[in-house]
Amino acid sequence: TDFTYRFAVSHPGTYLLHSHVGVQPDRALYAPLIVDDPREPLSYDKEWVVVLDDWVDGVNGSTPDRVLDQLQPGTGMSMGRAGMAMAPARGGLPTGPSRVLRTSYSRMLDSPGGSVAYPYYLVNGRLPANPAVFRCSPGDRVRLRIINAGSETAFRVALGGHTMTVTHTDGYPVEHEETDALLIGMAERYDVLITAEDGVFPLVALAEGKQGQALAVLRTDGGRSIPGRNVRPDELAGKIVPARRLVPDESVALDDREPDREVRIRLTGGMRRFDWGFDHQPYDPRRRHPVRAGERVRLTLVNATDMWHPLHLHGHTFAVTGLDGVGTRKDTALVLPHRKLVVDFDADNPGLWMLHCHNQYHSES
Structure with a gap:
């Protein structure tokens, strides 16, 4: 059966198109969706789309x-x-x-990295032993569009020998911020600019709290050998700017309007019983949180679990406003164990919209 979808592309940016049926995204039923800005304010010479993934399907009988x-x-x-x-x-x-991850901990996530021990981690579908190579010239300004298409893994990402300048997160521009590395949860996206140095440099995506990493290579010459599969650039241990501290560009910052409504939801469940839910309830299409078009809605998500979760809202973007949030515009944000995530959004897109954890195994269970 064929379907033709027509929709207005109102926002430029880096997006992820993917299935929401079962665990199909962990079989790579996804694609990057890049919306170019006809009035692009950034100046750069080349663009590198970097898709990160964790892979288990078909490995020694695993699915x-x-x-x-x-x-x-x-x-x-x-x-x-x-x-x-x-x-x-x-x-x-x-x-x-067995692919159950028995021992795992991430200081950055204040919890285990996840529940699945993936045998492979990929950049653009390639293993570290045979990495994708991006070629450019020394001095080129390169825009990297980094997408975490993984199902159960956060990645700590760095480019050896380079400082990255963050320009966008989840498709929305931010005030430019330099960083050595990024922590990217599932379905999050970051755009960064780099100025290519001369040589061969590893782009490493470390599986945060797990064993293993993904690798790609930036090359400006043809003579040197590529880095080994286990290379660990110093930048991985350097400065990391958390998403909530990225100041939104004034063109996309929400105004200071007070919320008309607050929706408060507790994240519940645990790894032992794998009984994840909202407010101790599994998903039921009859359980809805009604809001009205035109309202400013404050969504407070309280993580009552021992695990971190990337929370994603369909149909809208929100401003991260709680605690030390500075209003970063996003559609996916991490909430650490026993913390809360407070976001505001304008209900400007009528319809039924899904709020879910973007850990595929959490949402499917």
Whole structure:
């Protein structure tokens, strides 16, 4: 069946087009969607779209659906060949090695990195052993559009030998801010500018709180060998600007209007039972939070769990306003365990809109 969609492209920026059926995004049913600005204010020579992903599908019999089975309660493990733990499918037969992440912690996320031990991490579909190579000339200004299309992994991203200037997050411009590295949750996007130095440099996406990393290469010459798959540029341990501290460009900053309505939601559940929900309830299409067109809505999301979550709102962008937030315009934001995320948005897009965690295994469970 074919469908033709027609829609007005009202905002330029870096976006992610993806399925919302089951765990299909963990089978790479996604694509970058780049909307160019006909009045582009940035000056740069080249553009590099960088898509990050975590990969398990088809590796030694693993599939995203079987990984979800392993995470659900009541799926005991059996031992397969060579003493490898095997997880039973819904029908009870072994379906591949266990992908449940047993030990993990990230200081930056103040919690485990996640629940899935991915065998591979990718940049633009390539493994670190055979990385994608972006070629340019020394001195070129390069715009990187970095998209985390992963399903269960936050990435700490840095380009060896370079400082990045953040210009946009989730498609919206910010006051330019220099940083050594970025922490990018699932479905978040960052645009940065760099001035290419002369040589060969690793773009590393470290799987935050997990084992492994993704790798791509920026090259300005043809003679030198590419960095090894385990290279760790010093910039990964350098300055990281959190999203909430990025000041929105005045062209997209919300005004100081007081909210007309507050919606307060608790994030509940845990890794042991894998019973994630809002207000201790699983998803039910009959549970809605009504707001009216034209209202300024304050959305307070209280994380009552021991895990971090990237929260995403459809149909709107919001301003991060709580605690030390400075009004950054986004559509996806991280909320750490036992903290709260306070955002304001204008209800200017009538319809039924979804609010969900962008950890695919959380939302699907």
